[in-house]
Amino acid sequence: MSVAGSIELRKEPFKSSNLAEIKISGEEEYEPNPWKDATPEEWDDWHWQLKHRVTRAEQLKLILNLSQEEIEAIEASKGRLATAITPYFAKLMDRQDSNCPIRRQAIPTLNEFHLSPADLLDPCAEDENSPVPHLVHRYPDRVLLLVTDKCAVYCRYCTRRRIVGESEKSITAEELDQALAYIQSTKKIRDVLISGGDPLLLEDEVLDGILAKIHKIPHVEVIRIGTRVPVTLPQRITPSLTAILKKYHPLWMSIHFTHPKEITKEVRRSCGLLS
Known part of the structure; x- marks a missing residue:
């Protein structure tokens, strides 16, 4: 695998800071804390983080001083690109500043x-270049395989907002077989980019199965994964996941960072495990 960047990496199993030590930027105390009853083991569990994502203004009010516009925008996001923020990512937000770069990414306006x-629902023309469901073939030698519409956090700048978060479902076995059959029959394809949504939200065995099938196609030389999970949900990067990924070397991973504030010690650990 290859992870680009200049941050110092540490190859340690994931373990977050003590919950009592995690405070909102600029705050001496973190009260009320809606996750105060979470054990360190729960906090470090990526399934727990997903289950407890913040999706409503009432929840965010417990940890942030929301502006009236933010409250109205969160309500307006229902039925569109949903609001969903992991507890980990929410705790990186400045409590007072609505212009906090982490808040601006995840809380709608x-x-x-x-x-x-002039606005385009599909700015990258993915739909018109989709020969079969969940597959985009825009450039001659590469394809985009969309395996899920779910993300840990829904970024407000998403160019795929027309489909992301709509159902939080993953590609079916039948749809995957159809996409792989197209790749198999199109010999000029040498590069497969796995995206979504975020492919690292698939369970280990599901992701393993997809990678194994792509890896068996003789003319596919490059497999890539596009993800923000190491940034928004670093708890997902576990030894079991990295063991799976390492089976398919060379595997390239594009990790989407947006702001330096995202580079926490938890993120450093997650990238260290991936390196």
């Missing part, structure tokens, strides 16, 4: 819903 005639 009303401007998001002001569409002009």
Whole structure:
């Protein structure tokens, strides 16, 4: 695997800071704490993080001083690109500053819903270049395989907002077979980018199965994964996951960082495990 960047990496199993030590930026105390009853083992469990994602303004009010616009925008996001934030990522937000770069990424504003005639629902023309469901073949030698529409955190700038978070479902076995049959029959394809949603939200055995099938196609030389999970849900990067990924060397991973504030010691550990 290859992880780009200049951060110092540490290859340690994931273990977060003590919960009592995690406070919102600029705050001396973190009260009320909606996750105060979570054990360290629960906090470090990626399934627990997903189960306890913040999706409503009432929840965010417990940890942030929301502006009226943010409250209205969260309500307006229902039925569109949903609001969903892992507890880990929420705790990186500045409690007072609505312009905090972490808040701006994950909490909607009303401007998001002001569409002009020039706005494109599909700016990358993925739908018109999709020969079979969940597969985009826009460039001759590479394809984009969309394996899920679920993300740990829904970024407000998402270019795939027309489909992401719609059902939080993954590609079916039948749909995957159809996509792989197309790749198998199109010999000029040498590069497969696995994306979504976020493919690292698939269970280990599901991701393992997808990678194994792609890896068996003789003319596929490059397999890539596009993800923000090491940033928004570093708890997901476990020894069992990395053991699976290492079976399919060379495997390239594009980790999407947006702001230096995202580079925490938890993220350093997750990238260290991936390196």
